[in-house]
Amino acid sequence: MTTLLANIGRVFLDFLASTGRVTLFLYQALSQGIRPPYYAYQTLRQVWEIGYLSLPVVGLTALFTGMVLALQSYTGFSRFNAENVIANVVVLSMTRELGPVLAGLMVSGRIGAAMAAEIGTMRVTEQIDALTTLSTNPQKYLIAPRLFAGVTMLPLLVLVADSIGVFGGYLVSVYRLGFNPAVYLKQTFDFMEVQDVTSGLIKAAFFGFIIALMGCYHGFNSRGGAQGVGKATTYAVVSSSILILITNYLLTSLLFEQG
Amino acid sequence: MTPKFSLKNLHKSFGHKHVLQGVDLEVFPGESMVIIGGSGTGKSVLLKCLLGLISADSGSLKMDGQEIRKESMAQNEERLQDIGVLFQGSALFDSLTVWENVAFRLIYAQHMSRKDAKKIALQKLAAVGLSEGVANLSPAEISGGMQRRVALARAIATQPHVLFFDEPTAGLDPIFSSVINDLIKGCVKELGATALTITHDMKSARAVGDRIAMLYEGKIIWCGSAGEIDTCDNPYVQQFIHGYATGPIHLETDLQHVA
Numbered sequence: 181m182t183t184l185l186a187n188i189g190r191v192f193l194d195f196l197a198s199t200g201r202v203t204l205f206l207y208q209a210l211s212q213g214i215r216p217p218y219y220a221y222q223t224l225r226q227v228w229e230i231g232y233l234s235l236p237v238v239g240l241t242a243l244f245t246g247m248v249l250a251l252q253s254y255t256g257f258s259r260f261n262a263e264n265v266i267a268n269v270v271v272l273s274m275t276r277e278l279g280p281v282l283a284g285l286m287v288s289g290r291i292g293a294a295m296a297a298e299i300g301t302m303r304v305t306e307q308i309d310a311l312t313t314l315s316t317n318p319q320k321y322l323i324a325p326r327l328f329a330g331v332t333m334l335p336l337l338v339l340v341a342d343s344i345g346v347f348g349g350y351l352v353s354v355y356r357l358g359f360n361p362a363v364y365l366k367q368t369f370d371f372m373e374v375q376d377v378t379s380g381l382i383k384a385a386f387f388g389f390i391i392a393l394m395g396c397y398h399g400f401n402s403r404g405g406a407q408g409v410g411k412a413t414t415y416a417v418v419s420s421s422i423l424i425l426i427t428n429y430l431l432t433s434l435l436f437e438q439g
Numbered sequence: 440m441t442p443k444f445s446l447k448n449l450h451k452s453f454g455h456k457h458v459l460q461g462v463d464l465e466v467f468p469g470e471s472m473v474i475i476g477g478s479g480t481g482k483s484v485l486l487k488c489l490l491g492l493i494s495a496d497s498g499s500l501k502m503d504g505q506e507i508r509k510e511s512m513a514q515n516e517e518r519l520q521d522i523g524v525l526f527q528g529s530a531l532f533d534s535l536t537v538w539e540n541v542a543f544r545l546i547y548a549q550h551m552s553r554k555d556a557k558k559i560a561l562q563k564l565a566a567v568g569l570s571e572g573v574a575n576l577s578p579a580e581i582s583g584g585m586q587r588r589v590a591l592a593r594a595i596a597t598q599p600h601v602l603f604f605d606e607p608t609a610g611l612d613p614i615f616s617s618v619i620n621d622l623i624k625g626c627v628k629e630l631g632a633t634a635l636t637i638t639h640d641m642k643s644a645r646a647v648g649d650r651i652a653m654l655y656e657g658k659i660i661w662c663g664s665a666g667e668i669d670t671c672d673n674p675y676v677q678q679f680i681h682g683y684a685t686g687p688i689h690l691e692t693d694l695q696h697v698a
Contacts, residue, residue, distance in 0.1 A: 315548035
């Protein structure tokens with residue numbers, strides 16, 4: 181019993197210590213990032229990496245999710261003759277939930293891992309020490325541009341994912357299930373509210389922040405050569421994915437209370 | 440004369456491992472000091488303490504008579520502007536071209552235009568024997584010896600008055616090692632800089648050093664002019680410079696386990 185309590189206590193203390201380290205890391209990155217000079221080229225490069233280069237994977241995920249959603253909804257709703265709400269289900273599910281969460285998870289796998297691997301390799305090959313000796317603050321040069329790009333690009337990606345997902349649902353509903361195209365589109369736009377989209381975009385900004393923070397934090401603190409970089413990459417993807425799911429519930433709960 | 444660097448009773452530990460156990464050393468302006476010692480004796484840790492990349496636990500660490508052990512991040516950044524560093528693995532930035540690496544501090548810390556910075560970078564590349572043809576290549580496209588030359592060009596790009604060399608010839612063949620040694624000697628002389636080199640390559644130590652100090656078990660156990668090292672009566676130094684397998688120097692305990 182004592183051992184069990186000791187283990188629980190150790191895990192809790194480790195959790196608190198990790199939280200403290202991440203908070204300190206974030207504070208240093210933000211306090212350095214808001215002061216000039218600003219690294220425009222680095223920021224644009226991250227915007228390109230996160231925003232543009234993630235489009236195919238996010239687009240494909242959204243397309244097939246929208247298509248599956250239409251099929252599955254039809255299967256369920258046809259049992260009580262409510263097929264006409266499929267357009268509503270697709271648009272609501274994509275904008276409020278599936279768009280931001282799936283885009284977040286896909287970008288976490290693609291970008292979070294790449295950030296941790298790149299920064300981790302820079303750490304173990306002394307490139308981060310070299311930055312410091314070249315009078316350049318590594319947190320300002322490496323971390324701040326990634327945080328900025330994460331927060332700004334994820335909402336844009338989610339906006340694209342929402343559109344493609346709804347389009348996927350439209351394709352299946354019209355060409356596979358025989359819905360009238362005009363009626364399907366009318367139902368989609370009549371039912372959709374601005375808040376459905378904005379709540380998804382708010383979530384996306386948080387998810388982008390989490391992905392960039394976890395990727396940078398684990399990469400920046402990686403140790404011990406290739407194995408250390410591998411571990412950092414795994415930790416970055418796992419921790420950001422879990423945090424995305426937890427944050428998603430908390431934000432949904434918060435936004436739900438506000439209507 | 441005020442020493443450029445003055446280290447007194449410097450200690451640094453990592454957990455239970457006491458790496459530096461009271462280092463005393465003085466390096467005078469314009470002097471080229473070489474610190475020799477086996478792998479894992481704390482040479483790199485000592486260098487990182489001098490650069491402010493690691494904080495020493497206790498003791499005194501002065502540069503130009505000013506205590507630097509507890510300096511702020513901003514003070515360290517300012518101090519590093521007059522220091523050039525050649526890292527063991529070159530530590531070139533993979534995402535930048537060769538000339539951008541050389542011009543890094545000029546562009547990002549001194550805010551020079553890219554055009555002017557490139558001119559200087561090409562001059563420095565020429566000074567280390569590299570043609571314009573390599574300027575637009577990425578570091579991954581050139582050999583290890585060329586990378587070391589690029590790193591040297593980066594270290595001297597802003598004409599610093601202090602140069603640190605971390606194992607400058609590690610991993611290079613004898614001919615490339617001689618080239619790097621000659622370049623280091625030439626650069627130090629031309630800049631009139633104070634140089635601190637850490638190495639376990641005795642040929643390199645004799646070639647670039649005015650004075651040589653030996654670090655063993657976290658302390659400087661011998662210090663003298665480069666010409667005296669072969670005739671000194673210190674058994675540790677004699678074992679090290681001749682590479683004898685037996686003698687007073689203890690091998691690492693993990694090696695003894697293997698045996």
